[in-house]
Amino acid sequence: MDLPDSICTEVAILCYPDCQLAAVYGLTDLFRIAGEISRDRADGETTPAIRVSHWQLDAFGAEVVCTFDSHPGRPHRLGYVVVPPSLIVPSRMQPMQTLVSWLLAQHGNGTRLCSVCAGAFLAAETGLLDGRDVTTHWAFAAELAERYPQLRVDADRMLIDDGDVVTAGGILAWTDLGLTMVAQQLGPSIMLDTARFLLTDPPGRLQQPFIGFVQRRDHGDEAILKVQNWLQTTNARDHAIEMLAGRAGLGERTFQRRFLKATGLRLTEYAQHIRVAKAREQLETSRRSIEQIAWDVGYGDVSAFRRIFQRLTGLAPADYRRRFGAVLQDPEEPLVPTIP
Structure with a gap:
């Protein structure tokens, strides 16, 4: 369904080497389902949608390019970029400076940086997590804190939303992250209906009848x-x-x-x-x-x-x-x- 740019929030998912494809495609499906629920509820009226795009290094490893777009044919304006979990342990993750530079550039344009599980290690390379409360998988928490001592690692929490930076814990915490985004962009009611359809628990902190503070960061100033x-x-x-x-x-x-x-x-x-x-x-x-x-x-x-x-x-x-x-x-x- 083609929708005007003004009502599309774009979520970019970074497909780095050895990332968890279940999270990449699971988030893509989650946002599509949420959009369909939102559209069905509107009874034909124009409704907001979440645009999803996948990004990865080109064949030469020199540039980050878009390989999938749920609403192609218009300029990209990334509201969120998600670093999914890794299928290999952090100590074996490859150096990815080109991806780090790309993440920094997107954040500088107002994009919110999000990580799941060991994706926090790639996000931490940007320096944007320094001085913040962050979370990751409990099995990797000590290593994350040791490697990046500027971070305040709290492995007891499933999701920490720090405004322009959001970190989620376990390898399946992409569901918590995705539902949090749905609540922020489409509303808590759509989020709860999406969780019910997927037979998954909604994020505990968002079962409330109001949404946390979402900063406007894509203003270009x-x-x-x-x-x-x-x-x-x-x-x-x-x-x-x-x-x-x-x-x-x-x-x-x-x-x-x-x-x-x-x-x-x-x-x-x-x-x-x-x-x-x-x-x-x-x-x-x-x-x-x-x-x-x-x-x-x-x-x-x-x-x-x-x-x-x-x-x-x-x-x-x-x-x-x-x-x-x-x-x-x-x-x-x-x-x-x-x-x-």
Whole structure:
């Protein structure tokens, strides 16, 4: 079905040597099914679709080329690029500098970098994972942390969404990644119907009736994209306009105008979304108190944190934890108490 560019989000899957083809074709099928469900629901009206393309080195190993396109005949505009699992252990993966350079170029254009399982090793070669929480297969976690000490490896988590970089854990975690993308682009209802059709569990963190913060990164403003990357890496702890305008190489008023145009949010609002997204992750996966979490994400005033969190998520932090917390609790040991 031919669809106009304006309603196609493109997911590029990188087919590197010895990658898991089940993930390549499984993701392709998953996105096609999601698109068909979305179209059937719309009853003939125009609906968003996820365009899928496959990319690999040419016969000379000199250039990365497209070998499959679900919606051919128009310029590529990659929203995501996925590095699938490897069928060989990381220590035997080949050096792939051409692919690394290609990944860096795509990310520089606003593409979100995603990896699954041992694909994290190829993604880590870009340096874009430095200073971030990332995940991979539990069997490779120690090696990933040793080889790339700048990473914070958390093998207990199935999927970590850090805005412009997303990492998924086990070799079949491509289903979690794919369904997460469907939820972000087509909505949580389509994601759940897709999971039901595939007879697979939806990602636990996305069974909620609202979607996490999805940053606009394909706007083409390189100065603003640079600031977005810095805010994500630092959890927006410092978002002073003067400092960020300097990082962008712009005057303050010009910076604010271009930031709003590119992201759709004012700087303070953008920083709040990043901080609340980090708080949501900690509420879902840790037993830390709400006060500790508020302080960790940059709020000295816990009352202000509660107000902002509820405004952005629709739930108070304690209610959010009760509803979506994944940490198993000893029935005789309460969670760390919080101030009412």
